[in-house]
Amino acid sequence: MVEVDLLIRSGTIVDPARNVEAPGDVVILGNRIVVPPDGAVVRAARVIEAEGCLVTPGLIDHHAHVFGGGTALSVLPDLMLPMGVTTVVDAGSSGIDAFEVFRRVSVEGSRVRVLCQLNVSSAGQITEAHPESLDPAHFERRRIAALAARYPELIRGLKIRCGAEVVGRFGLEPLRAALEVAEEVGLPLVVHTTNPPCDMDELAAMLRPGDVLCHCFHGKGSTMINAEGHAKPKVREARARGVLFDTADARTNHSYPVIRAALADGFRPDIISTDLTISSLFGNMVFGLPVVLSRYLEHGMTLAEVVGAATAAPARALGLGGTLGTLGEGAAADVAVFALRERAIRMTNLAGEEMTVRHHLVPQMTVSGGEIVYRQVDFL
Ligand SMILES: [Zn+2]
Incomplete structure (x- = not known):
């Protein structure tokens, strides 16, 4: 049994530092990411369901x-x-x-x-x-x-x-x-x-x-x-x-x-x-x-x-590979959760160039140093 503080469950993990893009859980103890051994039973003080969302560093x-x-x-x-x-x-x-x-x-x-x-x-x-x-x-x-x-x-x-x-x-x-x-x-x-x-x-x-x-x-x-x-x-x-x-x-x-x-x-x-x-x-x-x-x-x-x-x-x-920008074992417990929403939105820049963006990463939750510091009201 692994006892942890926060479990972000069943999202799609996107962690390019480890070449991971697959369904999975993110586990946090204190201000660090923990990667429990395969098959370990994890008991978390708080569980967040992230099914259907992308979970990134x-x-x-x-x-x-x-x-x-x-x-x-x-x-x-x-x-x-x-x-x-x-x-x-x-x-x-x-x-x-x-x-x-x-x-x-x-x-x-x-x-x-x-x-x-x-x-x-x-x-x-x-x-x-x-x-x-x-x-x-x-x-x-x-x-x-x-x-x-x-x-x-x-x-x-x-x-x-x-x-x-x-x-x-x-x-x-x-x-x-x-x-x-x-x-x-x-x-x-x-x-x-x-x-x-x-x-x-x-x-x-x-x-x-x-x-x-x-x-x-x-x-x-x-x-x-x-x-x-x-x-x-x-x-x-x-x-x-x-x-x-x-x-x-x-x-x-x-x-x-x-x-x-x-x-x-x-x-x-x-x-x-x-x-x-x-x-x-x-x-x-x-x-x-x-x-x-x-x-x-x-x-x-x-x-x-x-x-x-x-x-x-x-x-x-920044010379901080392995510590930041990854969900690998021991990394800082900094996590972002996004919904990928589909909707055509016209965007321009100051040069007057325009483009239509059809898929949007919409932030649902942010975890910084192991603590939830932002959450969209309908992300439960
Ligand atoms: Zn600048």
Whole structure:
């Protein structure tokens, strides 16, 4: 007899980290997942019936803005929980200057697990009204290194926005300098790439294994697709050497034609994330991570691929594979339950591109650290 706290029974488990997509139970003791031996009798203090639902590891939104109250574009982190998201990575909202406030308020004050990619620009990305300063002479390398060394479990990467309107006259200099800083502190660099100041091929060629090219399917300026409709050669080379491609869709940082061309070419994203901000939360253009995942289902990716791109893959990118993003033995007891609902819903993005999404991952319940933190009223 195995005595546990919570049993989520008879759902369809989708756990790409373990190659599982089959009916089964999820068992939780304390804040960990337990996988009882075959045939063991499980007695649970609480049983949830999940028949007809999909049960996945708690989702990881690898790119969002959750420094709520600290920047003009951020949302409150715990608004992620009703979307099945149990881990969110803040993508450079905070730089070193406001970091202690970010840590105390957004990280320690939240139920959802918050990790971050620290902006190389000291003030962070605080507003959409004007870009952050990316003069490499202003990068405070010693303070960045000291902060990264002090909070290694929280700061999982550095972030830079390498768009022409952000870098201005500095061109590729800020990216080169940021790569040097990332190398010095031993962290991946996450690079915003819309409207790059060079060809996407040239930008991709600069990135190192483990670095993240985000907004990979953007349609502004030079894109990852060449005139013949194929992924560019240095983009392919970057993937082959271990650069990760994150969609970070946002309202405007993705293009349906680019996505279709990339997928037709066999170029799937490693990570699917939202780039969620206050302007896109619960709005038709982004809404939240399950809606973005549903769009990639519609684009032709499989359920295992989209769930993997929001669980196993970001967990690996964060150096937390096996602990997060899986329902394997000993993993954090973070679980999401979804109904897959059929209904044609028209969705648009800020570029005016439209698509009809017919299957929707609708969150039914979220478990974070072994506790039920969200439940749809009719999910009993
Ligand atoms: Zn962003």
